[in-house]
Amino acid sequence: MRPTALRTGDRVLVTHSGDKKSQAVFIRRDPACCGRKAVSYFRFPGFAGQNGADDDGTTPLSDYDVSRKVEVLV
Numbered sequence: 001m002r003p004t005a006l007r008t009g010d011r012v013l014v015t016h017s018g019d020k021k022s023q024a025v026f027i028r029r030d031p032a033c034c035g036r037k038a039v040s041y042f043r044f045p046g047f048a049g050q051n052g053a054d055d056d057g058t059t060p061l062s063d064y065d066v067s068r069k070v071e072v073l074v
Contacts, residue, residue, distance in 0.1 A: 001066065001067060001070055001071065001072060002067065003029060003038065003040050003063045003066040003067060004029070005072075006026045006029065006040065006066070006070075006072070007026070008026060008027065008028060009025065009026065010025070010026040010072055011023060011024075011025055011026075011072070011073040012024050012025070012026055012042065012070050012071060012072055012073060013070070013071045013072075013073055014042065014044075014061070014069055014070050015069045015070075015071075016069075022044055022046055022047075023044075023045070023046075023073070024042040024043060024044045024045075024059075025042065025043045025045075026040065026041075026042055027041040027042060027043055027058065028040070028041050029041070037062055037063070038062070038063045039060045039061070039062060039063075040060070040061050040062075040063065040066050041058055041059070041060050041061075042058070042059055042060075042061060043056060043057050043058050043059075044057040044058075044059055045057055047059065
């Protein structure tokens with residue numbers, strides 16, 4: 001899937017290491033600028049709280065990972 005096709009609030013399915021899949025919500029995408037790569041941010045409810053009480057489960061993914069590991073849920 002193309003990272004630019006995602007809209008804020010889209011529910012997605014992300015494939016991790018092999019066959020493990022997790023549901024997430026797309027938050028935003030920071031485009032490439034000044035030598036930095038583009039990054040998309042996803043919130044994984046299942047990951048919330050693993051790094052302390054204020055951890056909301058937000059995880060950055062590169063455009064490469066989004067294009068190969070993310071599917072939009074309808």
